[in-house]
Amino acid sequence: MQQPVFRVGAWLVTPAINQISKPGHTETLEPRLIDLLTFFAHHPDVVLSRDELIDNVWKRNIVTSHVVTQSISELRKSLKSGGEEGQEYIVTVPKRGYKLSATVEWPDAQPDTVSESAGAEEGSAAPVAAALPGGEVPAATAVAAKAEPVGIPARVLRRARIWVWLLFFAALAACVILIGMATWSLRPPVTSDKLLLNPRDIDIRLVNGNSCSNWSSQRSYVVGISELISSSLNTWSTFLVHDKTDFNINNPSTSGKSLNIEFVNQRHYRSQQCFMSVKLVDNADRSVMLDKRYFITRDNLVEIQNDLLNNLSVVLQQPWPDVMKERLRQNVPEQGQALQSYFIAHQLLIDGDADSLTKASKMFSDIIRTYPDFTFAHSEKLLVDILRHSQQPLSDAALADLHQQMNALGNLPDMDNNSIYYQIRAVDLIVQGKTDDAYAAINKSIELEMSWLNYVLLGKVFEMKGENRLAADAYITAFNLRPGNNTLYWIKNSFFQTSIANVVPWLDNFISESE
Template sequence: MAWVNYKINNWLLITTENCLYKSGKNYILEPRITKLLAFLAQHQGIVFTRDELIENVWDGAVVSEQVVTQSIFELRKTLKKMDEDHWIITIPKRGYKLDIDVQQIYVDPNTGFKLEEFHSSHEHTNDTLIHASFPAGPMTRAFNETSKETPSVTVNNSNTIKWNHWFFDFCILTMLLITILFISWSNEKVVLPISVLNPRLIHIESPPQSADNQLSSIANIIKDSLFTSTNYISSFSTQPNAGKTLSLYVNQQHQLHIELFNNISQTIMLQKNIHIDRNNAYTVINGLLNELIQSLNYNHKSINNNLSFTNTNTLYNYLELPSAINNDGNANMHYIDSINKLIKLNPYNSYLLAKRYIAYSIMLTINNKETSMPILMNYGKALEKSITNNPLFLSSEIYNALALHNLYQGDLVESEHYLSLAALQSKQNTALGYILLGKISQLTHRTKQADEFYSMAMYLDPSKETLQLCEKLVFISQIHTSKSTPRH
């Protein structure tokens, strides 16, 4: 049975010797640390919870989660000595993953190969191949000198096996290449995959924000609902590796056309034409969200409370609101004027107050001259007053707005409290939630953790607006997002 080793960012993880090797340097690992790193390398890029690691690395043994945490800590200590402490990524509230290039390497024990010969033979001379395993005393040196002058039969056999192995590999690779070229030539329909599609990533296609206020609002409601009720990641930014595409547009019959397309299986998962008016807005949109979530979760369980509105007239007016940020990235103060009119009709609607507070805070962050901090503070007070009057049902977006309001006031404990409540109301965190966690981490001197939160925000919403919020929301932050390029 072949030995399985791993090439990780130019380091060799030699599983049989419990060490990491590169260019004469090696670091010895404990067997459990070796097994942990090998498992993460075998499943590179996949996030594993502590329970899953216990099940797979510790073979389901009865150990506490603290054992996993301690093992990750010890592994990171070793990686830090190697200047490779960026390998292991912590995904908050989910687990850990290995985020670096990995190549599996199989070594046949019957060939007599050494791993150094297979990967970096140019770094060793023939003397290295036949050196003594023990310190060279007089008798040992004599044997070694004799070996240099007259190569032994064992060395010759090893060299013969080595070249036979290389020749066999060369023949196999040549035959494989010829087969691929022949199939490509004989069947033009065969297309080799260029990139792997992410089945959990959804690209939402809709017209520009200014083209249709109602369509843009429905698209945003769908995006928020997917974060709240599913584990799918949805984004308006172009996602070339998105496993699914959700298209929204108004057809010639003035109906809203919605299509959920699976890019992996090339099939339509959901297709509907719906008509929305002032009388049916709540029923139609809530029904649409139910069907969409059921299609994505592949079940028939009905989901309730998708919408933060119970008044269909209020919902219809909300759909008519313009976008808070224009296509050029500038603040749209007309949004504030419009939502203020709607709030006058619904003064204690916490969701509307939260939307206004978050929108105005974003406008303040991108330095719009028409905004001011005192107005933002007044909006925050109105939001706090509304939840004392309506404490029964609060969405995660309302809790995020309250967390942001407390962060502006410097109350980190209360801000973290509201973020924890937001996490209880939603399947996953939003980009804004991760930005707030990053800001709190910076204020509590957890810089590396803050960078991870900002990176997660950029992954969920790779836009210029998200980058600006990471850098300037509440206070100026020095962030490291060189690997995340905002897409417009």
């Protein structure tokens, strides 16, 4: 049923077309924001918690408190547009939730119409009232009106009533039998569930290129580009990207778009060559928004990465901000071979186990020796080494040298605006048990970049503070951003063992059902 139009403050809300309007100004909102505003309107002046909003607005989606906070922020921004700065529509009630403070007006109910039966009764009463002058009804007529109809014997009426009751009970018994047969039927139920696709959500998937003999050697490059795309869009746009390059479960997705990366054989000149195919599909109508194929060599890796980012910016109508361009200029090397080596070492960091971190540290040392100006490689090596220290403590001299390198890194220009610098500090503080300082550092890192690793570290800090509910929210956010075995390993094993069944039971149930 179509939802009615209503007013919230100065705005006229039309849910059917996802619009809010007032004289001289109209805003088109995303469906989830309209649903959120409608739910608030049904509960004016009522404090609604995040859990209530998730249960009633995001009914079939798995979201976290971060998504609710972001949606509230977007809704506030839309309601304040149009020059109405003084009006506060949605207020935050600390430690409880949110409340709609503006007035709500709903359309009045339609007046009940006079039933035909009532009209018939009034029409039949008129002749009786007109039987005598002045509207008096003769006593005999009144008594006759209460008596049974003339010409029908009383026993016939009694039999008729008995048959009516018998038919009623027979129909009732038939309904009970049919319900019982349906309940005990062995046929599997036919489900007709439909998923509501979110056009601002994107899944990145890596399709195994079995037709290519050398596709696996390029896998780390694809994983690195996918992580760069997801963190960039999640940080500097309103899109929510799920990096599923490590996720092999083919479960139903509510994402409106899919970015599929696949290695395919294609004739190149006079021979078959392996190409990286990149295709962005709109899942609402299965239309292809972007279709590119790249022939990867040692020298063109940086150019392919830049071209792909530029193409995504165009088709998604998402201009990259200057701060992101500057960040890429600082963190991406000019040489393609350096980028390839960096992505291989970064893949080992993502794996997270002790052997992988040891290999990653050695690879980053080789990269730094060959490309000393590659600043981001220095940063990533420090992160790897401080993680190794959390698994197997270094000697006092080695740890002192590591802290000296961290201080030198922090003195580099603009390093305090890089998320990885605060990740390094947060890991070091977690190892030292300085929970409050680690909490401040990882929140600064999240402010600079929305990445899965940041939320794993945040979850560990919450666990150390004894706040398991907040830790679970952080872990689910991390798994939502990059689902797969790598993220799961980090949640379970980084710094200290985390019991998934006790701390994040939803994630434990999800993994069990998927397997």
